[in-house]
Amino acid sequence: MTQPLDDQALDTLFRKARTHNGWVEETLPEQVFRDIYDLMKWGPTSANISPARFVWVASPEGKARLAELAMPSNGEKIKKAPVTVIIGTDMDFPEHIPELFPHNPGAKDWFQDPAFRESAGFRNGTLQGAYLMIAARSLGYQCGPMSGFDNAAVDKAFFGGTNVKSNFICSIGHGTDENLFERLPRLTFEAANQVV
Ligand SMILES: Cc1cc2nc3c(=O)[nH]c(=O)nc-3n(C[C@H](O)[C@H](O)[C@H](O)COP(=O)(O)O)c2cc1C
Numbered sequence: 001m002t003q004p005l006d007d008q009a010l011d012t013l014f015r016k017a018r019t020h021n022g023w024v025e026e027t028l029p030e031q032v033f034r035d036i037y038d039l040m041k042w043g044p045t046s047a048n049i050s051p052a053r054f055v056w057v058a059s060p061e062g063k064a065r066l067a068e069l070a071m072p073s074n075g076e077k078i079k080k081a082p083v084t085v086i087i088g089t090d091m092d093f094p095e096h097i098p099e100l101f102p103h104n105p106g107a108k109d110w111f112q113d114p115a116f117r118e119s120a121g122f123r124n125g126t127l128q129g130a131y132l133m134i135a136a137r138s139l140g141y142q143c144g145p146m147s148g149f150d151n152a153a154v155d156k157a158f159f160g161g162t163n164v165k166s167n168f169i170c171s172i173g174h175g176t177d178e179n180l181f182e183r184l185p186r187l188t189f190e191a192a193n194q195v196v
Pocket of ligand 1 (some may be wrong): 002017019020074128146147148149168182184
């Protein structure tokens with residue numbers, strides 16, 4: 001039986017975890033990106049398709065390139081964050097099914113319909129983006145997710161020659177209180193849930 005996490009862990013992951021806009025100036029080693037990936041990869045996806053692809057934009061040149069393609073306010077944050085991850089969805093994800101679902105390689109054919117392939121890819125890739133944020137928080141980092149950028153331009157600049165489509169981006173590092181907004185309310189259980 002697994003045990004529930006303690007209060008400190010729940011605060012770290014959810015209750016006190018915030019969306020950060022300011023960052024401690026630091027360089028994060030690639031090992032940190034690997035550690036976050038090696039946790040998040042265990043989050044479930046349908047038929048284990050694992051469609052998300054990640055670009056860790058950590059160099060000054062990469063940050064400048066990404067910042068230019070984002071809303072100005074987001075661009076400033078990208079330049080200051082130690083790293084901003086582009087979370088993309090590989091719409092050619094079925095190619096990996098024989099490797100990822102070896103007991104049923106024919107599952108590749110379940111995704112032949114382009115509309116179904118796209119919705120399955122987007123759904124599962126988005127979930128993996130959320131797993132990435134929880135993994136980063138679990139390892140003591142904070143996140144700043146953003147969708148205010150030019151997706152088509154980012155696809156061209158960072159995913160050229162592939163069928164990967166950008167979903168959202170997420171800065172990661174040690175967050176500061178700079179420009180931290182007041183915590184916004186959330187819907188009550190009554191407003192957002194039904195028990196049937
Ligand atoms: C997918 C996604 C896209 C977002 N896009 C932006 C954005 O473009 N710019 C921005 O300043 N904040 C953006 N946010 C931040 C949200 O406004 C913020 O996470 C939300 O208000 C909750 O804040 P909290 O985590 O501090 O409670 C985005 C968040 C998510 C999850």
